[in-house]
Amino acid sequence: MxxxxxxxxxxxxxxxxxxxxxxxxxxxxxxxxxxxxxxxxxxxxxxxxxxxxxxxxxxxxxxxxxxxxxxxxxxxxxxxxxxxxxxxxxxxxxxxxxxxxxxxxxxxxxxxxxxxxxxxxxxxxxxxxxxxxxxxxxxxxxxxxxxxxxxxxxxxxxxxxxxxxxxxxxxxxxxxxxxxxxxxxxxxxxRHYPATELIAREDPWGRPYYWLGGSGPVxxxxxxxxxxxxxxxxxxxxxxxxxxTDYTFLAELTRWDLGVWDGNIRAEEVQRDGGRPG
Missing domain, CATH: 3.40.1210.10 (Survival protein SurE-like phosphatase/nucleotidase)
Incomplete structure (x- = not known):
């Protein structure tokens, strides 16, 4: 057995x-x-x-x-x-x-x-x-x-x-x-859950607390x-x-032209260029 x-x-x-x-x-x-x-x-x-x-x-x-x-x-x-x-x-x-x-x-x-x-x-x-x-x-x-x-x-x-x-x-x-x-x-x-699943309340001392999952699924x-x-x-x-892995998205992701990463690029340059190295 x-x-x-x-x-x-x-x-x-x-x-x-x-x-x-x-x-x-x-x-x-x-x-x-x-x-x-x-x-x-x-x-x-x-x-x-x-x-x-x-x-x-x-x-x-x-x-x-x-x-x-x-x-x-x-x-x-x-x-x-x-x-x-x-x-x-x-x-x-x-x-x-x-x-x-x-x-x-x-x-x-x-x-x-x-x-x-x-x-x-x-x-x-x-x-x-x-x-x-x-x-x-x-x-x-x-x-x-x-x-x-x-x-x-x-x-x-x-x-x-x-x-x-x-x-x-x-x-x-x-x-x-x-x-x-x-x-x-x-x-x-x-299946999804509406945003109203968040319930905010206060305890006896006025401090906020929260319940999640208060609503049923849609x-x-x-x-x-x-x-x-x-x-x-x-x-x-x-x-x-x-x-x-999202195999259907792999080809699209490769077309984003993320480029070859250059370790010498400074973080501020990446932010200035909208997240695109180079």
Whole structure:
């Protein structure tokens, strides 16, 4: 049996992690190493200047797991470094409480776990869903549905592998299994946050403080994108590459006539010429 590392950014006692662990046990030996607290929106944070601790914990179903004092990325790095005594064949991160669509992948600790796995040469999958606002699903059901979808994707990755520097970002609509319309292979969609997400307030001493993220995202549900697929009831699977080079812009950038840099040019000359050396 292959070994799958299950981790997340919502914390080791997250119901999404438990559902994912239980679903993946049907296809692999599963080990769990996740943060001891919630690290949502932590992106690819990595601990460099203080020691990390890994402690045994017990999940809600009575099964053993490990919790780290570090970030989601740290958990993957620790496991890849051998702290669990076994090398994972696959890392599956989630099930995150909230979709990771479009530009959100740059903030997501869930996706960062899959990125770290990919950097370490281990296939990585990030899995997310959302708890519906309406009481159309039983408590915990969105995570169980997403976990079943994740197991299907994980089985395929174990069979076929993934290209180097590539991970899969999976988003599952918050729908019962029998209402899912299928799977779409997608590209990243358009999601942004309005400027009103900044909320300024004052503490009792009159000093200003701020809240970020007060407003919900604005999505463009285009066909062929992760946003559009989830909006229309499809599971979205988006291949994400770590090579973020904008190849379509390379040729244009070379036409900017930036010139050959002369180390003798003074900074004031560059500023005087509008940033153009020479």
């Amino acid at each position: 292959p070994t799958i590392l299950v981790t997340n950014d919502d914390g080791v006692q997250s119901p999404g992690l438990l559902a994912l662990k239980q679903a993946l046990e049907a296809i692999a030996d599963v080990v769990v190493l996740a943060p001891e607290r919630n690290w949502s929106a932590s992106s690819h944070a990595k601990t460099m200047h203080k020691p990390l601790r890994v402690n045994p914990v017990t999940l809600a179903d009575g099964s053993p797991a490990f919790a780290s004092s570090g970030s989601p990325t740290d958990c993957v790095a620790l496991a890849a470094g051998g702290v669990l005594g076994v090398q994972p064949d696959l890392v599956v991160s989630g099930v995150n409480n909230g979709h990771n669509l479009g530009i959100d992948i740059t903030y997501s600790g869930t996706v960062a776990c899959a990125m770290e796995a990919t950097i370490k040469g281990i296939p990585g999958i990030a899995v997310s869903t959302a708890v519906p606002e309406e009481a159309a699903m039983a408590d915990g059901e969105p995570f169980q549905v997403a976990a079943l979808a994740a197991a299907r994707v994980a089985r395929a990755v174990l069979a076929h592998g993934l290209p180097p520097k590539t991970l899969l970002n999976v988003n599952v609509p918050a729908l019962p299994w029998d209402r899912l319309r299928g799977i779409h292979i997608t590209r990243m969609g358009s 999505d463009v549900a285009d066909d062929g994108t992760d946003v559009g697929a989830v909006k229309h009831g499809y599971i979205s699977i988006t291949p994400i590459t770590l090579d973020m």
